């Protein structure tokens with residue numbers, strides 16, 4: 406939370422009050438996160454849609470209570486595979502201040518989550534925020550509920566103290582990010598000349614650091630998500646009775662999925678790499694300077710071998726080369742027992758993370774043509790249907806833009822180290838739309854840690870990481886026209902902010918606040 410809540414208008418006396426208020430309310434912030442995590446706002450599961458609607462209402466209510474001008478924007482319906490339709494969760498927009506003499510910052514985030522069940526291998530109940538050794542475990546804790554709340558609480562502190570916000574702040578919080586931000590493109594287009602007309606900057610904290618070093622994110626990969634359905638007999642069959650007499654849909658599906666990517670990671674779809682931007686010497690040099698330890702990355706994941714052992718190659722394949730991942734097969738027998746079935750219809754789910762300058766429409770054609778071509782060669786009587794479900798574009802920012810200069814200055818002032826300039830291998834579907842449609846500058850400021858387990862078992866947000874991230878939020882009082890919000894060039898961030906440290910950590914570590922926090926953080930993650 407960077408930022409921007411820095412204030413020409415804030416006197417140091419009042420600034421101390423602000424810091425104290427935030428520190429004094431840490432437990433309430435965690436309690437609100439607990440309430441938000443308790444909502445199973447899984448956007449991929451239509452049976453959980455009521456929870457998602459409830460989640461959006463909670464966000465709207467929270468912002469309304471803070472005195473914001475809040476709207477729950479209807480973004481229409483989604484068509485389900487069975488032909489029926491279902492209302493999309495409303496998008497929450499909120500506005501705090503409309504002073505034409507102040508810049509306006511729009512914070513984007515999402516409060517939907519990926520699926521999670523205890524049986525997937527979680528050590529705790531995924532929807533019951535549980536603190537263990539300073540880590541707050543729960544689905545959505547890092548992706549993206551805590552970062553969204555951090556931004557909300559930053560403004561709430563100003564409001565609670567009846568302090569003038571030095572910038573106008575807008576929020577746009579959605580509930581379909583994890584399934585491709587359905588409906589949001591259209592909403593942004595339709596509100597270009599209304600909600601977005603006075604927005605100067607867009608800030609996204611839906612990403613994490615790469616290591617123990619603070620980072621700024623300047624690129625994300627896109628995602629083209631496919632369903633490949635193979636349909637054969639009219640119902641499931643006994644493999645003893647029918648096996649050997651029918652051409653099985655599952656055999657066809659595994660056969661075609663195996664033509665997508667080689668064991669060593671080469672994508673086998675013709676033409677797919679044609680539009681990939683060349684990896685420049687400048688990029689190579691940048692990647693070399695980034696703090697990242699390949700061996701500890703390998704160990705943390707728990708694999709014996711990675712695809713690349715060289716740091717630059719590994720980062721490049723994580724951020725700026727495309728890849729294919731196979732996620733699952735619907736209709737396949739997957740229970741622990743030994744059912745001897747021949748499934749009649751199976752749907753393979755896979756996605757391609759794409760990079761500049763790939764285009765989802767082109768990828769869709771390349772993948773569809775390829776799968777139909779390899780399927781035809783099998784001469785199977787079964788039917789193949791290929792459908793692209795998500796077509797989210799990659800996003801890349803200009804790191805020479807003053808917004809990134811401002812971000813670097815803020816990190817330097819808070820942490821006393823230079824930010825690593827990183828990209829994200831994952832996708833924030835709406836980032837590119839913001840860029841293309843609103844033509845505003847976007848910065849991604851990671852708050853999450855490098856090992857938060859996003860989309861995985863035991864997702865967490867550590868209290869220390871949250872404190873470190875939050876210290877970016879508070880800017881010290883500055884002279885008019887000298888801070889980022891006034892000039893667009895610099896964030897002035899308080900060095901004097903001393904967050905309340907988790908009680909189990911040493912309270913009397915010597916050194917200044919920043920060194921102290923970094924030492925504690927290091928001890929905590931080592």
Ligand SMILES: CC(C)C[C@H](NC(=O)CN)C(=O)O
Pocket residue numbers: 548549582583584585611612628795797830831832833834859
């Ligand atoms: C299109 C994807 C489902 C989006 C998803 N985004 C994030 O995880 C960002 N929080 C992804 O898988 O990258």
